[in-house]
Amino acid sequence: MRYYLDPFGCVKNQVDAETMMAVLGRAGWEQADDSSAADLIIVNSCGFIESAKQESINAVLAYRRVYPQKKILLAGCLAQRYAPELAESLTEADGFFGNADLSLTAKAARAVMEGESRPVLAGDAAAEIALPADVPAPGDRPLLSLPGSAYVKISEGCNNRCTFCAIPGIRGPLRSRPVPGILAECRRLLDRGVKELCLIGQDLGSFGAGPAGDVNGGGLPGLLEALSALEGRFWVRLLYIHPDNFPLPVLDICRRDGRFLPYFDIPFQHGSASILRAMNRRGTAESYLDLIAAIRSALPDAAIRSTFLLGFPGETEEDFRALLDFQARARLDWAGAFAYSREEGTPAYSMKGRVPRRLAEERKRMVEEQQTAITQERMNRFIGRTEDVLVEERINGEEGLYLGRLPCQAPEADGAAVISADDPLEPGTFVRGAVFARAGLDLEVKAFSRQQGG
Numbered sequence: 255m256r257y258y259l260d261p262f263g264c265v266k267n268q269v270d271a272e273t274m275m276a277v278l279g280r281a282g283w284e285q286a287d288d289s290s291a292a293d294l295i296i297v298n299s300c301g302f303i304e305s306a307k308q309e310s311i312n313a314v315l316a317y318r319r320v321y322p323q324k325k326i327l328l329a330g331c332l333a334q335r336y337a338p339e340l341a342e343s344l345t346e347a348d349g350f351f352g353n354a355d356l357s358l359t360a361k362a363a364r365a366v367m368e369g370e371s372r373p374v375l376a377g378d379a380a381a382e383i384a385l386p387a388d389v390p391a392p393g394d395r396p397l398l399s400l401p402g403s404a405y406v407k408i409s410e411g412c413n414n415r416c417t418f419c420a421i422p423g424i425r426g427p428l429r430s431r432p433v434p435g436i437l438a439e440c441r442r443l444l445d446r447g448v449k450e451l452c453l454i455g456q457d458l459g460s461f462g463a464g465p466a467g468d469v470n471g472g473g474l475p476g477l478l479e480a481l482s483a484l485e486g487r488f489w490v491r492l493l494y495i496h497p498d499n500f501p502l503p504v505l506d507i508c509r510r511d512g513r514f515l516p517y518f519d520i521p522f523q524h525g526s527a528s529i530l531r532a533m534n535r536r537g538t539a540e541s542y543l544d545l546i547a548a549i550r551s552a553l554p555d556a557a558i559r560s561t562f563l564l565g566f567p568g569e570t571e572e573d574f575r576a577l578l579d580f581q582a583r584a585r586l587d588w589a590g591a592f593a594y595s596r597e598e599g600t601p602a603y604s605m606k607g608r609v610p611r612r613l614a615e616e617r618k619r620m621v622e623e624q625q626t627a628i629t630q631e632r633m634n635r636f637i638g639r640t641e642d643v644l645v646e647e648r649i650n651g652e653e654g655l656y657l658g659r660l661p662c663q664a665p666e667a668d669g670a671a672v673i674s675a676d677d678p679l680e681p682g683t684f685v686r687g688a689v690f691a692r693a694g695l696d697l698e699v700k701a702f703s704r705q706q707g708g
């Protein structure tokens with residue numbers, strides 16, 4: 255039988271999709287490249303915020319319109335969060351499969367195909383994340399990521415309880431994977447030719463903590479020390495470190511071993527002390543600026559990405575000005591902005607002082623506008639430099655032109671490197687080159703020829 259998987263949402267969901275594909279493959283299912291050729295359509299949904307939830311539901315409705323007879327399984331965070339309710343209301347789907355225990359993917363698919371009346375399989379979100387033996391090793395899973403890059407999920411769930419966030423309710427409390435399992439996955443991925451390992455979790459800074467305490471000992475720095483024993487030329491990129499839990503010892507590891515990129519995704523969310531408090535965050539604009547200064551003093555080349563949330567309940571014009579001021583002083587390399595989404599089951603849901611959507615969107619636009627200018631100025635520092643570039647693809651119809659990324663550019667989030675090369679380049683490989691210009695948020699790179707040591 256053939257399945258078609260439509261992945262939605264964040265990179266953590268992408269790793270889940272890859273794991274589901276591995277489990278289905280092991281159970282004899284074939285992957286269809288196109289939904290029309292599939293017996294089963296799996297929508298791997300996102301359940302984080304209203305717009306993402308609606309996008310996932312719309313996908314099910316669209317598939318049902320196009321394929322009145324085909325079987326449709328709603329999987330992922332939306333199913334994990336609302337399976338009982340959706341089983342009542344979303345009659346267009348034939349089954350619901352949460353993401354608490356992905357080893358059950360083939361069981362859920364079979365139940366739908368055998369016409370079991372709308373099976374609902376949403377396991378216990380607090381369950382341990384150790385996959386049973388009969389599931390393919392994580393390092394062997396199919397990859398949906400860009401050429402040469404792979405996401406490695408080192409933990410699941412979160413204990414931080416930010417008041418606007420529904421994720422702990424979907425993904426459960428923090429559970430950290432044992433280091434030996436992560437090491438084996440990374441080694442296997444490198445053996446398969448992967449060049450960039452993007453470590454992900456809800457908060458890498460809390461790695462190690464869990465119901466059983468710090469099972470690994472050493473937290474994130476301990477894991478990086480273990481990874482530094484791996485041989486070869488590769489990058490390790492750290493995505494999503496809560497600013498209140500940033501483990502400073504990682505800076506020294508990055509300084510000692512250049513394979514650990516001076517790149518940090520740290521969602522600061524706001525710059526107003528009262529709003530940060532209401533978000534259940536311990537830091538302040540000043541403590542976050544100190545963190546940024548500490549990172550840049552240890553790693554002058556460091557690139558920092560962040561996220562800002564606009565329109566949180568109670569946000570005044572003064573609070574917003576504090577955020578803009580923080581953003582202007584932080585001079586982050588990259589930052590995304592989101593309008594607050596009121597999510598039931600979160601503490602902020604019942605908070606007073608709701609901000610009109612139109613105003614939240616306007617504030618989001620102003621943050622994005624200020625960030626574009628900051629990012630362009632920050633990227634200018636790379637002009638004239640020689641850098642390693644991870645090649646991703648040849649630009650269609652353009653001889654000798656490729657897209658890729660520098661260490662300061664994360665996949666699927668930041669700008670790209672536009673590479674001009676005299677020699678043909680292989681996607682998923684490194685090339686050395688000189689940055690000669692910036693174009694918008696992208697950097698233009700001239701690849702060194704093989705003779706030049708490219």
Ligand code: SF4
Nearest residue numbers: 412414415416419456
């Ligand atoms: S750190 Fe906060 S925002 Fe991130 S997943 Fe945890 S609770 Fe949600």
